Amino acid sequence: MSEQRTEITTLGEFGLIEHLTKNFETHNASTVLSVGDDAAVIDHFGKQTVVTTDLLLEGIHFDLMYTPLKHLGYKAVMVNLSDVYAMNAQPTQITISIGISNRFSVEAITEFYEGVHIACEKHGVDLVGGDTSSSQKGFVISVTAIGEVAPDKFVKRSTAGVGDLICVSGDLGGAFLGLTLMEREKKIYLENPGVQPDLEDESYIVGRLLKPEARKEIISFFAENNITPTAMMDVSDGISSDVLHLCKQSVVGCRIYEEKLPISDESRRAAFKFGLDPTVCALNGGEDYELLFTLKQEDHDKITLNEDISVIGYVVDINEGSKLLTKGGNTFDITAQGWTAFKES
Amino acid sequence: MSEQRTEITTLGEFGLIEHLTKNFETHNASTVLSVGDDAAVIDHFGKQTVVTTDLLLEGIHFDLMYTPLKHLGYKAVMVNLSDVYAMNAQPTQITISIGISNRFSVEAITEFYEGVHIACEKHGVDLVGGDTSSSQKGFVISVTAIGEVAPDKFVKRSTAGVGDLICVSGDLGGAFLGLTLMEREKKIYLENPGVQPDLEDESYIVGRLLKPEARKEIISFFAENNITPTAMMDVSDGISSDVLHLCKQSVVGCRIYEEKLPISDESRRAAFKFGLDPTVCALNGGEDYELLFTLKQEDHDKITLNEDISVIGYVVDINEGSKLLTKGGNTFDITAQGWTAFKES
Numbered sequence: 171m172s173e174q175r176t177e178i179t180t181l182g183e184f185g186l187i188e189h190l191t192k193n194f195e196t197h198n199a200s201t202v203l204s205v206g207d208d209a210a211v212i213d214h215f216g217k218q219t220v221v222t223t224d225l226l227l228e229g230i231h232f233d234l235m236y237t238p239l240k241h242l243g244y245k246a247v248m249v250n251l252s253d254v255y256a257m258n259a260q261p262t263q264i265t266i267s268i269g270i271s272n273r274f275s276v277e278a279i280t281e282f283y284e285g286v287h288i289a290c291e292k293h294g295v296d297l298v299g300g301d302t303s304s305s306q307k308g309f310v311i312s313v314t315a316i317g318e319v320a321p322d323k324f325v326k327r328s329t330a331g332v333g334d335l336i337c338v339s340g341d342l343g344g345a346f347l348g349l350t351l352m353e354r355e356k357k358i359y360l361e362n363p364g365v366q367p368d369l370e371d372e373s374y375i376v377g378r379l380l381k382p383e384a385r386k387e388i389i390s391f392f393a394e395n396n397i398t399p400t401a402m403m404d405v406s407d408g409i410s411s412d413v414l415h416l417c418k419q420s421v422v423g424c425r426i427y428e429e430k431l432p433i434s435d436e437s438r439r440a441a442f443k444f445g446l447d448p449t450v451c452a453l454n455g456g457e458d459y460e461l462l463f464t465l466k467q468e469d470h471d472k473i474t475l476n477e478d479i480s481v482i483g484y485v486v487d488i489n490e491g492s493k494l495l496t497k498g499g500n501t502f503d504i505t506a507q508g509w510t511a512f513k514e515s
Numbered sequence: 516m517s518e519q520r521t522e523i524t525t526l527g528e529f530g531l532i533e534h535l536t537k538n539f540e541t542h543n544a545s546t547v548l549s550v551g552d553d554a555a556v557i558d559h560f561g562k563q564t565v566v567t568t569d570l571l572l573e574g575i576h577f578d579l580m581y582t583p584l585k586h587l588g589y590k591a592v593m594v595n596l597s598d599v600y601a602m603n604a605q606p607t608q609i610t611i612s613i614g615i616s617n618r619f620s621v622e623a624i625t626e627f628y629e630g631v632h633i634a635c636e637k638h639g640v641d642l643v644g645g646d647t648s649s650s651q652k653g654f655v656i657s658v659t660a661i662g663e664v665a666p667d668k669f670v671k672r673s674t675a676g677v678g679d680l681i682c683v684s685g686d687l688g689g690a691f692l693g694l695t696l697m698e699r700e701k702k703i704y705l706e707n708p709g710v711q712p713d714l715e716d717e718s719y720i721v722g723r724l725l726k727p728e729a730r731k732e733i734i735s736f737f738a739e740n741n742i743t744p745t746a747m748m749d750v751s752d753g754i755s756s757d758v759l760h761l762c763k764q765s766v767v768g769c770r771i772y773e774e775k776l777p778i779s780d781e782s783r784r785a786a787f788k789f790g791l792d793p794t795v796c797a798l799n800g801g802e803d804y805e806l807l808f809t810l811k812q813e814d815h816d817k818i819t820l821n822e823d824i825s826v827i828g829y830v831v832d833i834n835e836g837s838k839l840l841t842k843g844g845n846t847f848d849i850t851a852q853g854w855t856a857f858k859e860s
Contacts, residue, residue, distance in 0.1 A: 177621070178621055191628070193632055200608075210608065212607070214559030214564060221610060221659070222644060225646045227655065230650060262543045262546070263557060265568040267568050275519075276521035298549045302535075310570065
């Protein structure tokens with residue numbers, strides 16, 4: 171180890187990746203797009219290949235106490251397919267590597283793979299390889315997804331233009347509310363192991379957490395209606411953080427309307443029950459795996475009939491900043507740690 | 516979890532993978548070769564793409580007590596490139612995901628990436644993506660490598676034919692002897708922390724362990740001399756285990772000559788020092804990352820001038836079994852747990 175010691179937290183995840191990869195140059199003409207987007211793009215004579223990978227670690231990304239293994243397998247695939255769709259591409263193959271300790275039985279791992287299988291079937295994706303290894307402690311999952319896209323039809327994060335509409339698919343905050351519920355139920359269970367949780371009324375938010383769906387139909391809708399977003403990424407960290415990320419990469423600012431944020435009735439009800447502001451949950455809750463994209467204004471008519479797409483704001487010059495316009499007529503800076511910042515305002 | 520509990524050890528790694536992936540069917544015409552070889556093959560209109568992935572876990576695959584992070588980064592890339600070469604393909608891109616606990620500083624991770632960078636530069640490979648995540652404990656590394664191969668020029672493990680020559684590149688057992696040395700030095704150090712290890716005389720075997728080289732030049736040699744092996748895989752588990760694996764997939768048996776096993780002088784010397792049989796080390800030591808391949812007999816003349824390739828045996832009918840012919844004229848069954856079995860004979 172070197173003598174100097176800089177804590178990783180001082181750089182943050184994106185800063186760290188930037189720091190680590192800045193000396194890497196591209197050698198292959200086939201490398202069309204490299205580090206820094208939802209996926210990389212590789213040219214293959216007539217079609218372009220998209221590659222993305224995710225690492226999921228027990229205790230960091232999932233809690234086996236309330237995550238059935240079948241759901242975990244399903245979700246591990248979905249979060250990667252979501253990255254492929256976020257490039258405007260179609261997923262075709264995945265590889266999956268797992269590290270497992272001997273506390274897992276063959277039956278348990280089989281359940282995990284059943285979830286993987288259902289996800290693959292649903293999206294017409296082939297499992298083509300992987301690696302199975304023992305781990306000392308904890309369950310480790312690494313998935314790589316490969317997809318294809320017509321030449322130069324892939325959509326990056328860095329190409330949003332001033333005046334573009336900012337859109338999002340589906341609704342926001344549900345997965346975070348599902349997580350809040352599960353963490354609360356876990357705490358109750360640990361204190362009173364006899365009490366069985368009743369999650370029936372909350373199946374929507376629990377499903378949003380445990381069984382996210384990669385938005386294939388949105389990409390199909392784009393293809394059918396001849397729509398090419400100007401920029402796109404998937405919503406994994408929370409829309410406020412992800413909007414900022416897209417704006418930063420596109421070197422633009424934004425205006426987001428609080429009242430336009432799509433929030434389901436189920437999420438609203440759950441938020442009130444937990445004493446949380448639904449808007450804050452929608453802005454800062456992660457893991458929704460919806461698609462965030464920007465669109466030229468002249469394409470607006472093409473999306474109005476799709477009830478699954480909401481226009482939540484528009485792109486402005488970088489000097490105008492990234493701001494949320496509230497229902498009450500106030501303006502707040504959007505921050506990646508929007509949760510705290512917004513509450514303090 | 517299911518009611519039944521089958522221990523993973525009852526199936527073994529390959530049995531487990533077979534069990535888990537047996538229900539997965541192929542949907543995409545582009546999926547040329549799926550699970551079960553060094554890498555998968557994907558068709559991309561004129562070129563074929565090869566994909567392979569490996570998961571490396573601290574405490575299972577590496578010990579940071581004697582593995583410098585720069586070497587670890589280098590090795591994590593090499594073991595994946597080795598799988599690409601083992602398909603007779605050229606690696607072009609990699610993705611790398613890491614999970615790190617807060618005991619690692621930015622400087623430490625930067626060292627790791629320096630090793631990744633050197634490996635990429637050496638093989639003309641582009642780092643195109645990845646994922647950086649915190650881990651609760653231990654260092655987790657997942658690498659996926661992508662390569663390309665001319666249509667149908669990829670070489671599988673399952674296509675060796677009776678009468679083919681069995682060949683291996685480089686020499687065997689060195690990495691295992693390096694590991695034996697490092698484990699011994701670690702034990703000495705833990706007992707007497709003041710003693711500094713002197714590894715200078717053992718740089719060859721230490722290098723074989725810590726800095727393996729994927730055999731690009733062997734694949735180039737094949738291309739230059741118009742050689743296509745009938746079957747190929749890389750030597751990662753040990754030649755006895757890997758030969759059995761290739762034979763099983765090709766539904767054939769083999770004869771291996773003890774005296775033909777390539778063993779370096781340095782490895783021989785180290786083996787004697789540790790009281791080990793060099794042949795046993797060569798047969799059962801893993802992580803050599805050499806190429807094991809079979810060749811039609813008529814191609815024999817094409818390889819005789821390459822001193823880096825040894826013919827170690829030949830392929831026989833499956834009914835004749837897989838056997839080692841010793842210098843002393845004895846015949847032993849080759850077993851995947853050859854270490855024990857061979858010593859007991």
